[in-house]
Amino acid sequence: MDTVDNNPAGIPTEEANYDSSQIQVLEGLEAVRKRPGMYIGSTGPRGLHHLVYEIVDNSIDEALAGYCSMIEVDLLPGEIIKVSDNGRGIPVGTQSQTGLPAVTVVFTILHAGGKFGGSGYKVSGGLHGVGASVVNALSEWLEVEVCDGEHRYYQRFERGKECAPLAITGDTDQKGTQVAFRADPEIFEEVLYDYDTLLRRLREQAFLNAGVYIVLRDQRGTETVEEHLHYEGGIRSFVEHIHQQKGVESLHDEVIYLAAREGDNTAEVALQYNDSYTELLLSFANNIHTTDGGAHEVGFKAALTRVINDYARRYNILKDNDENLKGEDVREGLTAIISVKLTDAQFEGQTKAKLGNTAARTLVDTLVYDKLTTYFEENPTVARTIIEKSLGASRAREAARRAREVARR
Template sequence: MTDNYSAKNLSVLEGLDAVRKRPGMYIGTTDSQGLMHCLWEIIDNAVDEALAGACDRITVTLHEDGSVEVADNGRGIPVDVEPKTKLTGVEVVLTKLHAGAKFGNDSYHAAGGLHGVGSSVVNALSSRLDVEVDRNGKTYHMAFHQGHPGVYRDEDTQNPSPDAPFKRTRKNKPTELEVIGKVTAKTTGTRVRYWADPDIFNDTARFSYEQLIDRVRQTSFLVPGLKITVIDESIAPTGDVNVDDMLEVDGPDASPRADVDDPATPADVDDDASVRLAGVGESPRSSHRRVEEFQHNGGVKDFVDYLSHGEPVSGIWHITGTANYKEETQAVDANGDLHAEHITRECGVDIALRWINGYDTTMRSFVNVVETPGGGMHVDGFLQGLTRQVRKMVEENARRYKVNLKDSGTRIERDDILSGLVAVVTVRIAEPQFQGQTKDVLGTAPVKGIVARMTDKQFGEMISGSRRGFKEQSGRVLEKITGEMHARIQARKTKEVTRRKNALESASMPPKLSDCQPGNDDIAELFIVEGDSALGTAKAARNSSFQALLPIRGKILNVQKASLAQILANKECSAIIQVVGAGSGANFDIEQARYNKLIMMTDADVDGAHIRILLLTLIYRYMRPLIEYGHVYAAVPPLHRIALAGSHKGEYIYTYSDDELAGKIEQLTREKIDFNPEVQRYKGLGEMDADQLADTTMDPRTRMLRCIRMEDAAQASDVFGLLMGDDVPPRKRFIIDNADDFDRTKIDT
């Protein structure tokens, strides 16, 4: 490490040199992905002209020498001088980062290239870039080498090369923009041809024709009426193909450009030395090429139809509209300074969707024709509205679709709705906020609410069948979605059966476990029963399809005072952990639990209460999520049984405390209802017969359970530590301090 660190050690990269030094910051990678990203930037600029209503034809040409050319018939890059930089608009756009018309509010209301770095970054990363602009009845030309303007001297002007001699423009010299021809007054457009710099991109970087065709095709869907032609000059067409016929992109009013000896052309530049690029609609020079042309007038509906592979369940549904939102943005004033400004934006929404008879989901999302594979606010809003309306219709027609609204397990999930869905979600907004230059995710928050409300209203009318012609379709869609829900639930049950079978095979369950039948894991119950005598009665009283029994002998180990080794060595504790099947401690996974309810069924006396506390201590310390998520219960067996007589003979009343018994006897006497004065008192669960135990304690239709909850884990932990821990004096002090507040009604007697 040196100590002579000073200002001379600092480097300042000016202009586009920073892009060449750190290309990954602007295009992500320098492999094939980055190479294609540069092409997207140039194509997006042409498409932005189409979005502005100024362009209806784009031609992309892959030349034999590896260069790429994008031509459009838009307005053309401005050629006049920008006041602040004193440079022409062409040079500003192609050499200045964060410069362009898309930072204002007038030229582009919806554009894909928004960061002002696209064209200039491509220029910086190209060994050569040539641009031609048709404006004002003239054709202008300018060339660049690695982002720097200058003049190339090509030996063959019909075949320009990045290896030709290049003379860089001197710093104080006027721009090299030159006039090389004339066009009609109505002819406008821009043509950009560039050669990717091999010093920047690695040896594996290759243009992907398939990716290009996919991108061009989707763009033609998203901009209805736009005709995009792709020419690959390295591939010969098959058969007798008339290329001029295939390229029918010129309208009846198009006129070819003518070379002129324009007085504005610099004297030292010869017309013959100028570079001529293939214009929109011009017949390419070579016959060795393949040509593909794309134009779709149906927009996103055609896109969904193209993406649909399978038997359709519904027609193509269309959600469209515009809405306004307010946003604070940074605006440039007359002096070129930024200031905060509250403006009203317009959001255009265009969504098409349909369901097909399949399982895969195909969803494509776009913002101003730029794909957002990561989704974002527009997709979130669409899915929110979609899910809400589907759930609403299913709930309103629960009986028809066999949905039990009382069972939370039969709730429609988003995956049920997405199964077989084909959708294209697009929005058009000015200056969208993306996450990064690669524009994968839309972050403009107000868009979510707009799309959600629009989906709510329009999709709601379709799925409810209130819109004419949608009733039959909506019925089929809802049947498919609810069918997916039932299939998902059944698949989960099958998985649980397999998991239970594997668990039983991989580890032998305690022999005293009386398990329930597999296949009902979402409602399965495990009763931890006190004593063998109660177990015999419980076996006869239970419903074996979903109720399992595990007996314990007396009071289990107090785990508050025991080590983990002692707990695992204890037969009762280890049996409970093994039967639950979800592990213990930090490794406990509630998703693996084999039962939905864990029910402690002990006698209604002090000993029974003590056993419940010991069980809760074990569960709290080593299977705490069972309590946190409300899966632990205490059975409430009765203390007394009153046998009615007279006209009510054969009927019984159960009470659960001495006070309740006294009140019930008083009520029967007052109402003059005969009963046997010898009230039966249960000393334990084993004193009940199977019918009595089922009616009072085990049958879900008639039993009473207390759900054990833990509202404050920290406080619960402190109480468990105080009452069940090793430290005796604090526990003794607690008992003495609270003896006067003892309330018999708070415990079972």
């Protein structure tokens, strides 16, 4: 006779021992090594490259503060990353709460940094004080060198732990920080950096910070591959570069550039229409690429649709009985870059894919509506070209909708 399995899920029949002894407290950077995905998104290629971005973003923040003009990123044999800048250098003095040198604190303690509202940085992409310490925790080893204009300091860490105290290795009149590290193969699926992925990210940073000079070198092969990135035109040059890469024709000669400031918060938008049928909208907050958009994108889209509909109504291009153009219509063939720099940027999660500040929506919405309206009034030929493109998209969308209905019937 067959027996019935009364425990198909395989649940232990003896009472599991779940008491206070089962509750674990992970000390220091142990939590990062245990759950790296929470801090860098994944342990695949995306997370691996995110380590580089975290260190570079610290140098970019120095540039934003006006203290850094040169950033160098080297890919060395053995998949070692070295990032150098000529900023002020991470402070080396004793941090009062811990009694440790500030540079040691930055690399070994989570939520330690100079971006929590002190006078060090008004605007920064590093908001949570975890970037440098997370990179250290997930590296087989990491070495930091700091020059403060008098001395050169050096410290080495292995898997997040310091090997020896911070030490002076010489005298120098230079200032800056150099960080070298090797991602831990025990953590990552594969430690292999893609040059083009890093180049794309660093080029974005050069566009977003007009005037900053960034050098990327790949020294892993027999010959060094080197790229110098420097764009005085800022995000206007970014739009031109995208159109050149895509091989599309612009519908109007100049890139439309709009900018506004509200206290210490700034917003800038560059946009240009082309003869393609796709939209490309890239948004950034404090130089971080917000891949999932957020408040600044919402503000841009709403204002753009409103400006174009209002202009079309005012000049009778849209008649009284015509429907308003939709967002997808007015963004067909559009390339736009939105960049906001906020004193208190609020992102969703450590990977910062989406911006949450409602103030950013208002800032961008007001900027685009007011200044694009003025631009259209001063450049009616460009305005009509854009509206004709939008009307064509609207007619095509309506025709497609009718064709679907006929096919269904």
